[in-house]
Amino acid sequence: TTVTGTGVVGATVTVTIGSVPYTGTVAANGNYSITIPKQAFGTAITAKQALNGKTSNTASKTVTQGTVAAPIINAVTTDSTTVTGTGVVGATVTVTIGSVPYTGTVAANGNYSITIPKQVFGTAITAKQALNGKTSNTANTTVTQGTVAAPTINAVTTDDTTVKGTGVVGATVTVTIGSAPYTGTVAANGTYSITIPKQAAGTVISAKQTLNSKTSNSVNTTVTAGQTTLTANGFTVGADNYIKGTYTGGSVAKLAIEVNGTVLQKITAEGSPYQYYAKGKVTAATDQVYVISYNANGDQLKRVKVDVRGLTAGTLTPSTYYMGDDNYVSGTLTGDIAKFSLTVNGTEYMKVDVTTAPTFRYYANNLIRSLTDIVTVNGYDSAGKLLDSKPVTVGQDRGNPGTIATVAPFKLGKDSYVTGTYTGDVAKVELQVNDTILQRISVKDGAIKYYAKGKITATTDVVKLIGYNTAGVAVSTKLITVNNADGSITANPYVIGTDSYVKGTYTGDVAKISLTVNGDKKQTINAPVSGSNYQYYAKSLITAATDVVVVTAYDATGGVLDTTTVSVSKPAVVTTGTVTPSAYKIGTNAYVDGTYTGDVAKVALEVNGVLYDSIPARDNAIHYYAKTLITAKSDVVNVLVYDAAGKELDKKRVTITAPEGTVTANTLKTTDSYLTGSATGDVAKVTLTVNGVKQTSITVVQADGTYKYFVKSLALTTADVVTVLGLDSRGNEITTTTVTITN
Structure with missing residues (x-):
């Protein structure tokens, strides 16, 4: 707040700041001190001294930055997302948390506000401010606990012995029932569980949580009656003595049954499952029967209907099952049979629903294997009660000893299987190739499929298929015709730059296709399974119109069936262009001018049928010297344009005008x-x-x-x-x- 310096003893020193002068006198020790207001950084100050009517030159100084005070930090809580405080206007404030800095600027009102992430309780925060190259000392604060939200409290029933809910991890939760507190801590997963005695319905329970000496508001819940369940099994009149079922819930105290609107004696609920003696009380399948549960006060909790059924009966009449011919055990049924099963040699297989009464059928092709199998069919009512069980007669055939009906010719290079059909009692087939007996395999559903790839290798092989009945006796033989695979292939012309694929068609037994370019055989691909069209990617393989390209077709074994040569060409280049000549005036113009578009490379002039030499076309403009060529208004003049190859692209007549005047x-x-x-x-x-x-x-x-x-x-x-x-x-x-x- 002072300007000090040295001068001539007794001289008057004038300090000027802006247009304001401040004066003082140089003391006997040669020093002066002049009071001024505090000045902003960078302010220019001048000084001069006067003595005995003489004034010195001016000395000048610029105000530099003085000491910068530490900023003020307002309190920061665990809820805060900003650090706020006060500082020197324009200073840069740096807030540091751990090793992470956050910066902001002090506004014109002297305040700053810097965004930070929320911090945990006890975190140390420092702040300092810098202005004009000077940095203040550090101010410090510690994060305090912010607002603690109320915990949640789950519903509590009369059956519960714990109060559960969610809260802030590490907080102490206090549950209060009446005047009795119960405490627990919120676990790392954000939940708590506090043990309490069972409470009566209507009891109010409150909960609050405390963290770092901050306590939340309380939340309340009211105890409700516990949930109960009740089930009742079906009851068959004349067969069952008890109605049985299950229940849950600690409030179930009594059970009773209601028959046709009348509630009968209540019994004590001693545990689940329960049973209620109902013989003589439920007497008809039409009775309307319910089981009812009660609490200790006699209040009804649940009421469930009992499925009452009368005694059921029914019969089964199975048909004979013929090995090698039938796939199903079938027959007729009567009465209350709702499900049926098959037992083979003591093993009962899955029960299935009756869907085609009064008939039934059960798939048994994979269950009945021998004429000696002991087979029964079993009928059940809808409750699963066995009503009837009858033996099934297993026969060998229906007077048809078994025949191989058809066998398809086998094509080498194409087929992998010998295929055919059979009728009657054919259980297995075997293949014989040149009198060598191969494996015997099982057949079913009238179809034969025998893997023969690698077993049949030549058209001269003598191949037989022999069928055997269920007793293992050969009953039928067929000779198999063996042929070579055949097929053909075509290829469409291929245009370089236009086509990406060699395409074409194939016929017959073609299984694979390859491409050969200039003698180099490329990858072999599979022929499409369906259709007769193929395509072979060749964009990077065929690069010149002179390439010799061959497509080869193979059978499944790799044998060549056909080849064809691909016609390769380049696409024809189509050039286009137009010309638009300007009017030509005799005596004024020396050149025929105009414009052109497209692939124009040369321009020529035709006058009265005489074609003059062409000149190069440039920059989409024509400029042809014609002063000596066009001499009369009646001259017929045309402009012609050509591409680089000399092909005429366009021809337009020039409008000729002659000089006029008076x-x-x-x-x-x-x-x-x-x-x-x-x-x-x-x-x-x-x-x-x-x-x-x-x-x-x-x-x-x-x-x-x-x-x-x-x-x-x-x-x-x-x-x-x-x-x-x-x-x-x-x-x-x-x-x-x-x-x-x-x-």
């Missing part, structure tokens, strides 16, 4: 030195004829359209015939007019 002459007196007049249009010069003789002198028409022709030397008389000739800029005659001569 000339007038003022009356000439025999004493005048000049003939004057005017001209219009393209008339650029004038000359005269005198008595039919054309004069050599020519005069130019002025910019204002007037002319002045010297005639004094011609000594004209009124008897002379004088004509003015109007000429264009090249000297061609455009128009004429006669001159009137007077004395």
